[in-house]
Amino acid sequence: MDILRVENLKKHFPVRRGIFQRTVGWVRAVENVSLALAPGKTIGLVGESGCGKTTVARMILNLLPADGGRILYKGNDICGLSDRDMKPFRKEIQIVFQDPYGSLNPRMTVGQTLSEGLRMTGARGRTGRQEQIERLLGLVGMAPTAVDRYPHEFSGGQRQRIGIARALSVEPALVVCDEPVSALDVSIQAQIINLLKDLQDRLGLSYVFISHDLNVVGYLCHHVAVMYKGQIMEYAPAEHVFENPLHPYTRVLLAARPDPESGKGPPAAGLEGERPEPALTPTEGCRFQIKCPEKHDRCRLLGPELALVGDDHWVRCWQAPPPASGSYYSGK
Numbered sequence: 001m002d003i004l005r006v007e008n009l010k011k012h013f014p015v016r017r018g019i020f021q022r023t024v025g026w027v028r029a030v031e032n033v034s035l036a037l038a039p040g041k042t043i044g045l046v047g048e049s050g051c052g053k054t055t056v057a058r059m060i061l062n063l064l065p066a067d068g069g070r071i072l073y074k075g076n077d078i079c080g081l082s083d084r085d086m087k088p089f090r091k092e093i094q095i096v097f098q099d100p101y102g103s104l105n106p107r108m109t110v111g112q113t114l115s116e117g118l119r120m121t122g123a124r125g126r127t128g129r130q131e132q133i134e135r136l137l138g139l140v141g142m143a144p145t146a147v148d149r150y151p152h153e154f155s156g157g158q159r160q161r162i163g164i165a166r167a168l169s170v171e172p173a174l175v176v177c178d179e180p181v182s183a184l185d186v187s188i189q190a191q192i193i194n195l196l197k198d199l200q201d202r203l204g205l206s207y208v209f210i211s212h213d214l215n216v217v218g219y220l221c222h223h224v225a226v227m228y229k230g231q232i233m234e235y236a237p238a239e240h241v242f243e244n245p246l247h248p249y250t251r252v253l254l255a256a257r258p259d260p261e262s263g264k265g266p267p268a269a270g271l272e273g274e275r276p277e278p279a280l281t282p283t284e285g286c287r288f289q290i291k292c293p294e295k296h297d298r299c300r301l302l303g304p305e306l307a308l309v310g311d312d313h314w315v316r317c318w319q320a321p322p323p324a325s326g327s328y329y330s331g332k
């Protein structure tokens, strides 16, 4: 059974203007997003800034109510659960943020931060907890001496290790990583990515990995979902996305990839997208039509469905090869 299934997830935010904050429009931040994640695997969510990645993450963690759809964690629908009903799942689903400094309490030592989580798992007594803190620090490659130090005493990479240790302190099964390396130097990024991979192998963790860097996603992810303005444009096993990208947007992203060695490369034309103002998201037709190098008339009139075009390979594009018979899945 999949550890996580997201079905037709939807979130629209009101756009408010003026002193009375009247609603003048809606940002269709997430539109019918569906994903499936097998235990011990990683699904990558990629796409330009503002395409809805964090909104999906916040809904998976039940930090933000969905406007529609279902989120099944180990078969249980956790959408809209009250705090009390969500409690058994809170520990199992954790998040690692982009900015570990912003997410760690600056007035708490590393030991205090990790103790909080350990207390939730029922680790009893100071001695037991002390041992577990050392074990957690060891897991993320930090010395036991970090225990009495404060977040500001560490480098960005070390702080992210502490952020990961904090997530692991409650023994989760699923970790949502929201751009966990984007704020770090390229050399440090590789260390953290390798750490995440190593932890997955050792602990059997499942990851939802959010990034705008396809190189990182290619290294870590088993499946990749490419998002554009709230919709999944392409969804497939990672090697299919890299070797046989079928959506024009995926091809734009691949062409804009920086060189994995130097981190330098062509300007990330497709990535550094504008914050999508509602006016820029077409209300009719394909959402990518404005930027699409391959659009034709039909794209203006009607938005394509996400269709199965190969072995677990889904694409939302009129130009993609014809789907296997009867395999349109409007939900994906």
Ligand SMILES: Nc1ncnc2c1ncn2[C@@H]1O[C@H](COP(=O)(O)OP(=O)(O)OP(=O)(O)O)[C@@H](O)[C@H]1O
Pocket (backbone or CB within 6 Å): 013, 014, 027, 029, 047, 048, 049, 050, 051, 052, 053, 054, 055, 056, 212, 275, 276
């Ligand atoms: N609380 C909110 N109220 C109104 N609009 C919001 C809110 N949160 C997000 N949005 C809008 O929803 C869209 C998706 O935002 P989201 O943060 O999910 O994008 P993202 O893909 O995570 O971007 P980034 O790569 O910059 O982190 C954006 O247009 C954003 O402005």
Ligand SMILES: [Mg+2]
Pocket (backbone or CB within 6 Å): 053, 054, 055, 178
């Ligand atoms: Mg985000």
